[in-house]
Amino acid sequence: MSPDPRGFLRIAGTTEAADEPVEVIEAFPGEWLAPWLRARRKIEGAGYGAPLEAAFRKAAPACARIVGPEPAIDMADYLSAVTIKAGRQSGEDLCRVAPAVAERLGDGPRFRSWMSLMQRFAALAPESVRPVLDRSEALLARLKLSGLEAWLLGGIRLAGADREKRLAFFRMESADAERLLDREAGETGFFDVERRMRAYATALYGIRAPVREAPPDRHDGAKRRASFGDGMIRMPPSFPGFLGDEALELYRAALAHIGAHMRFSGPRFPVGKLKPLQIAVVSLIEDARVETLAIREMPGLARLWLPFHIAQASGAMTAQSLFARLSRALLDPDFEDIDGWVRKGRDMFHAAQDRLDDPGISRAIGNLLGNDLGQMRVQFNAKTYAPQPPYRDDNSGLWAPDDDAPPPEDAEATVVESVRIRQSDADDPDRERQTNDPTPRTGRARSVETPDTGVPVASYPEYDYQVGCERPDWTTVVEHAPRLGDPRFAAEVLDRRADLAKRIAALVSAARVGRPVRIRRQADGETLDLDACIDAHAALRAGEMPDARVYQIMARRTRDLAVAVLLDISQSTADVVSGGISVLELERDAVIMLSQAMDGLGDPFSIAAFSSNGREEVRYHRIKDFGEPAGARVGAALAGLQAGYSTRLGAALRHAGTDLARQPSFRRLILLITDGEPSDIDCPDPQYLVEDARRAVQALSATGIDVFCVGLGTRNTEQEVRIFGSRGFVQVTNISVLAEKLPALYLRLTR
C-alpha cells in the first residue's frame, strides 16, 4: 500500500487539493495537480450546471489515466467550446464517451485530435453533436481519425445548411451516411466495383443486363441477397461481414451464379399450389443444376463457388442447416453427409446428370425432397429463410409472380436508379436507351420525367480541399432540353450588329488557313525538289557527300480545333448593366457573334449553358451539339435561356469536358463565359467550389483539354486566377463591348 497522498498535501497546505479523491490525485500526480485544479475551476466557474461539472470531474481523470494528464487537462477548453456551440447535453455526452474514446485511440496526440475535431464539428453542425457522440465508439471501431473527419465533413457538405438533413445523416437515417461510411472505412460497397463486376458478368455469359445496386434497407442485413428479374440484376450495396477481396469474390460468385440462371434456367416456374418450403427446395436444386452446367463449361467456377460452401456434415436438423448441407453435397464431390435426406437428394441429382439441360428435373427432385421434409416435420420459416451460401440469389427471378400481387415497393426507386448514369458509362451503348426510355414498366415511373425536370445523365466527383480527396459521384448533372425562344433571334442580332458581323467575317477569312503548303528539302516525299536535286548533284560532282533530302511534299496545314462554349446563366446574369440590358442578354449576343466566327472558320463547336441548384441538380442546357449546324434553332435556344440558380462550376466543366473528349480534334478547348465566382446554395464555404473548379481544370488539362475563362465585370479576379491560372483567364470589364471582344479574343486565342 502506498501512503495516502492526501496526508502530504495537507502538510503542504493546499487544502483544496486535499479534497480531491485519491484516484484523481493519482491521475494528476505532482506538478499536474495545480493545472488540473485550474481546469476544474474553469468549468465550474463557467456556470454550465452541476451535471456537466460532475461529468467532467469523472471523465477527465479517467482519460488522464489512459492518455496522460496533459490532454485530459486540455479537455476543459475543448469541452467549453463544444458546450458553448452545442449545448450542455452535448458537453455531458462528450464527457461520457471521452474515456472510451481515449481507450480506443490510446495516446495523447490522437485523443487531442479527436477533441479538436469534435470542437470543429460542434461549430459546423451543433445539432448533430449528440448523435455523433452516441456513435463515437462504433464509428471509431470502423474509421481512423482521418476517416472520421472525412465522414463528418462529408455529411456536412452533403446536407449543406439544412439542419434536418444533417441530423438525418448523422443519425444514420440516410442511405448516403452508410455509403459514405463504407467508403471511408475502406469496405467495398458494390457501388465502387460496379463497373468491373458488370464487365465480369458480360465476359462470362455475354449478359448485357444492367447490374444495379439494390436500394438500401430493402433487406435486413442477415438476409441480404442478390436478385434478378425484369432484365435487371440487383446487387445488395454490401454484404456485411465480407471485407476487401472477400467481398469482391462474393460479388463475383453472386454474378456468376445469376449469370448461370440467365443462361440455363428456362422460363419462370409457375408457383401453382407449391408451399414456401417446396419453393425453397426446388430453387435449391435449380441453383445446383445451373451451377453444374456452368461448371461443365467453365471448370474454374467451381473454385469460385466452393469456398463459400462451409456447411458441415453434422449439425442441427433445421431446414436452414439441411439446405446448406444439401447445397454443398450437390456441388462438392468430396463432401460426405450421413444424413439420409441429404444423401437422397444427392443421389437423385447425380442420377439425373445426363438430363441436366431440362429445368423440369429441378421441380421433380425438389417436390420429392420437399414432401420428405414435410414428413420429417422439420421447421421452416419462410420469413427468415435466406438461401445459403450468401452468393446465391433470393430466387425471386425463378418464379412467376402471382398476377394480383402488389408491385414491389422499390419499383420507382429502381427506375430512378436506371436513368442515373455514371460518368464511367459515357461510352456505354445502353446510354441512349436508358436516358430516353427509363424502362417504364409501371405506370408510376412516368413521374420521373416531366417536361421541366430534365434527365439526370451523369454524376461526377467533387474535390474537397479540406480533406484533400475527391468524393466520387457527388454531383449529378441534369440535362434540360433548351426552351426555344424567338427563332429569328440570331438573324436579328446579326442585323443589329451588321457592321461587327462584317468585320468578323474579314478577320475570319484572314485567319482561315488550310491552303496547301509546299514543304521543301524532305528526306521522303512525292516529287523531287528541283533546287535540292541541283545542290545534291553539284555535291556529287564535287565528290562530296550530297544531302539526301531531295524531295518536296505538298501538305495542308489545317485547323484542328474543337471548342465547347460554356455559358454561365446563374441568377447574377439577370443583373442589368449600363443601357438597361442584362448580362445574360449581352452574353447571348456575344455568343451569336462568336458562333458566326467559329462557323466561318469551320471549327466544330458546341454551346451549352449551366446553372446549379445544389449538388443533386447541376442544370445543363445543350444549345448546340458538335454535329449540329449553327442554324435558327440554335438562336432560338439561346433566346429561350433564362437566368436563375447558382454556379457549380466544377461539375459543369467536367460534363462539358466529357463531351469534348469524344471529339477527335488535336486541340480541344472549353471557352467559359461567366460573371461570377463559383457558388451554390449548399456550399457555405466559398473556397470549396473554387478549389473544386481548380481541380476540374487541372484534370481536364491532364486529358488534353484546355479551359479558358472570359470573366465579365469589374470584380476582384483573384479567384479566377486561382482556378484558371493567369494565362487561362481574361477579364472583360466593359461588358457592353463583349460582342466585339469575344470573337476577336477567340481568333487570337486559337491562332
Next chain:
Amino acid sequence: MDLDQYRIDAEPYYHAIGREVAQFSAAYAARLPVMLKGPTGCGKTRFIEHMAWKLGRPLVTVSCHEDMTASDLVGRYLLDPSGTVWSDGPLTLAVRHGAICYLDEIVEARQDTTVVIHALTDDRRVLPLEKKGELVKAHPDFQLVISYNPGYQSVLKDLKESTKQRFCALNFGYPDPSVETEIVAAEARIDSPVAHQLVQIAKRSRNLRGQGLNEGASTRMLIHAGALLREGVPLSEACELALILPITDDPELRDALAHAVAACA
C-alpha cells in the same frame, strides 16, 4: 526485275472456315478485285498468303499507314550519280509482273492515296504513272486484294463509296470453337484440350466487345498464348501476357478478364 522473292514456296497453314477458298479462286479466275473484311487477327493475311501459294502467284504486300502517299505505292524518281532514275513502287511492280498485290488495312491510308487504284480495278486494268508519263497495262495475272476492318470504322476512316464498289468482298470472322481449337492447337503446337481452354477464354473476352473493349482476343492472340504455354508459362500468366494486357489499359476490365480466365480454367 522478276518477282521470285515474292513467291511463297511452302504451303502456309490455313484452315478454311467456309467456302472462301473456292470463292476466292473464282474471283481470281475472273481477275476481280477482292476485299477481305473482318476483325484483326482472324486470318485475313494468312488466307491471302495461302491463296497466293495455291494459285502459284507472287504476293506483294503493302501495309498501309496514314502518312502513305500515292508515290509510296506507284514509285518515284530517285537520284543517282548520272541523274534521276525512276523506281517502281510495290503496286507498279505487281502490275507489271503479274503478282497479287495485297494492300493491308487500306482504310489507314489517306483517301487521295487510295484513288490511284481506281483505274486498276475496273475493266481498264491500267495504272497511270503521272510523274513518269507512262501508262502501265496490267499483266494478265495481276490481281488486287485489299483488307478492311469494319471495326475501325469511323467518320474519319472509311473507304470512299467509289472505292468500295469496285470490289467483291469476303467476310471473315472468328472461326467456330471446334475449328478455332484445331487452328490454335496446330499453330501453337499444343494439345487440343489446352487449345480448347484458350478458345473458351477468348469467347469470354469477345463477350466484352463493345462493352469497353474494341475487339475481343483474336485467334492470333490465342496462338501467342498457346506458344507461351508451350514454353512452360502457366495458363493464367500466359493469358495475362498474350490476351489481357495487350487489349486493354483499363484496370477494371483487366480485373474482369483475369477472373474470367480463372473461371474457364
